[in-house]
Amino acid sequence: MSNPGEADQTPITSVRQLADYIAEGCKSPSDFRIGTEHEKFGFRLADLQAPPYAAPDSDATVLALLRLLRDRHDGASIDDAGQMIGLRMPMPTGPTSISLEPAGQLELSGAPLETLHETDAELRTHLEQVHDAATQLQLGYAPLGFHPLARRDDMPWMPKGRYAIMRRYMPKVGGLGLDMMTRTCTVQVNLDYSSERDMARKLRVSLALQPLATALFANSPFTEGRPNGYLSYRAEVWTDTDPHRSGIPRLMLDPGFGFVRYVEWLLDAVPMYFIYRDGRYIDLAGASFRAFMDGRLPQAEGHAATLGDFADHMTTAFTDVRLKKFLEMRGADAGSPAMMLAQSALWVGLLYDDAALAAAESLIAGVTWENLLIARAAVPRQGLEAKLIVTKAELPLRSLVADVVAIARDGLRARAKQAPEGVDETTYLRPLEEIADGAPTQAERWLDRYHNVWGGDVQRIFSETTV
Template sequence: MSNPGEQDTTPIESVSQLARLLADGGKPRGLWRIGTEHEKFGFVLPAAAGPARPAWMPPPYAPDGIAEILTDLNRQDGGTRWEAIHDAGNLIGLKGIGPERGGSVSLEPAGQFELSGAPLASLHDTGHEMARHFEAIRPISRSLGVGFAPLGFHPLARRADMPWMPKSRYAIMRNYMPKVGTLGLDMMQRTCTVQVNLDFASEADMLRKLRVSLALQPVTTALFANSPFHEGRPNGFMSNRARIWTDTDTARSGMPDLFFSPSFGFEPYVEWLLDVPMYFVVRDGRILDVAGRSFRAWMKGERQDGLEGLTPTVGDFEDHMTTAFTDVRLKRFLEMRGADAGSPEMMLAMSALWVGLLYDDAALAAADALVREQDWAHYVALRAAVPRAGLDAPWVGGTLRELTARMVEIAVQGLRARAVTDGTGRDESHLLAPLQEIAAGGPTQAERWLERYHGAWKGDVTHIFSEAAV
């Protein structure tokens, strides 16, 4: 959402005005960029544990927790990299400046620490940014007795064990989520994801990329599955995070049939989004609770409790776009949202996968042809199957692993065709090596953890924190 003081206050006049807002996001190929966002759970190290901060549990906001990590990160390098973001006087994020311009650090509801990476030209740059972030937070967090582990669902904590961050938006969602699904609070507090944000050139280019990526998103869910535990024990799922999303808020999530309609485009998307119930609006630096209200009715001038006397603006709509949680989200770019957070190598491979599939014309054509081999309904059904079955989900007489191998190979060819090399002359395709290994029959992250749980860990899931730590 917009930071305080950054909202576009232009009044909304029409649906076509909002569609143009999306269309204006189109860029020529030379300006296409890669923005990677990744989340991770904080955990208290045993040596620093005590009655108020049990070992392996998430740290509080304060004291000796998330607020201090943000404060110290903001002070690094003499404050030349980050600016503080406050909400009602609480430090809740950092905005990148100088060498970090375009990026931000933010907090998910239970203190999951997120880097929203800057728009970068290459995956090599993404890898450097990710490594720089981990190197920056590691000494700060360790001095406070805190570690970080990127996993799809918290493997140990109960919902009651998770703290709440002092962000006004989350207080609104916390109240609203139980009204529209049974697992929304788990989504907020106990999940972590990784996503990549990619550009499009035009409405037609957006449509092709959206449909390919939305159809293949369940494959990504299975490939990156990394949440097989619930409160210390196996949960029967490869991606419990993905299961959580099946009963969070169906009005704003999933794989809407509309997105595959022949008439879909920017205006139909705006029309759909106007009927997604609202969460909040921002006025004078305050976030106002208007959960459940209709943006469409507000635009029409109809009375809406909490919105009296307020004129809807472009900034309001931009904030509203952030409350759509479809598996691929359309804004002025496309967000791939189907993967569990995982190891740094896997999170970088996730970005590499989608860049390889979508940023080369031949690869995009091959991926489009691959998707069109089956009806849209097959992919919707696959989304329901993969949280539990992962890559063993049935697919066209075999398992999903066969489709995965074809998808990954297309991405490899796409990255080779991009021919963007690092200082050693390597192109970006080597970043897909972890996915090639899995597609060839190797274990996913979830399968590897389960093997460790039943073997070397002897049923003690707490070992996952030290082994997954970044």
């Protein structure tokens, strides 16, 4: 989730203005970029517990890690009410930022990069920096979709104002929202569009294939030290978090979907959390943004709606694919570095080449919203064995993997982006090609090791996933 920053103070005057604000994200294909965001759980090496934000008698804390990263790598602090809650970090590939998820999960928001080779370099640099700093503090970091050991009450809370508001509000709208905040980690890739039509095409394709992506990258089969019956429990958590702002909204698959319709949905269907004024968050949880925009919220009296408020509000829609000034693919569990790169490679290959996008559209042409919801509900437990009805045929998602990966491979080949050593971007699809050939997903592999190698000791997952 985002860090507080300098908000656009332009007053909102119309729905059209907001649609045009999103449309500012349209780019020429030659300017398309790749942005990745990935999260990981921190744990103390001594006892595998999540580190607190700060502690008077210990350096094994989140705050100590932020300070060490800042001081070693010329970072700049991001503060919330006087507390350090993030960093702006320079890297050779471009400026990045580090933010804290609600329970201290560490998130890197990467720079907009031209190639997956740059994404690879950025990821490696970040993980090396975190590993070196964490080791000095007797901490480790593990990218998993759901915390495999901790109970909800075991997890700490970070001192970010927006999280306090969400913590109060979440139990009113779903049973697992606090678990989403404290016990999940994800990886997402952010991609550009060239026009409203291009956005709508890419959104429909990526939403239709999001259940497949969730199954491919499933990496959360354990809860509180034992198998939970799911392959992606993170995906299951989202089904009981907040139905007003998550999932697959029907309007996104409608032929006439565009920027104005999306704005109307945000104004009327997605409740607010807050506005940010003078360094503090004002709790507006549950209120309508349209009512705020029209000056009809007594609790926001004296505060006119601005484009900065709308930008913040867009970050509180948690759909499986989120539309902002770019598209965010949000359906995957956090996983190994190779799988995180594979996730970016999959979507870049599918969406950034015209022929690949057309082939993907043909593949999902018969998928309906109703059938997508059925598949989305089945995927957390069944993974690639979940069924999706495509052109009247009910197919296991596993049967689609080879075709989807092949389309992505063709799209990456067409981009012809080579690293100095001569390899192109198709190299990052290798983990998915192995799954297409019958290899287990990450979750399936962990379950096999739990039963056949670890002797039922889930704690061993930390030694095998630490980055």
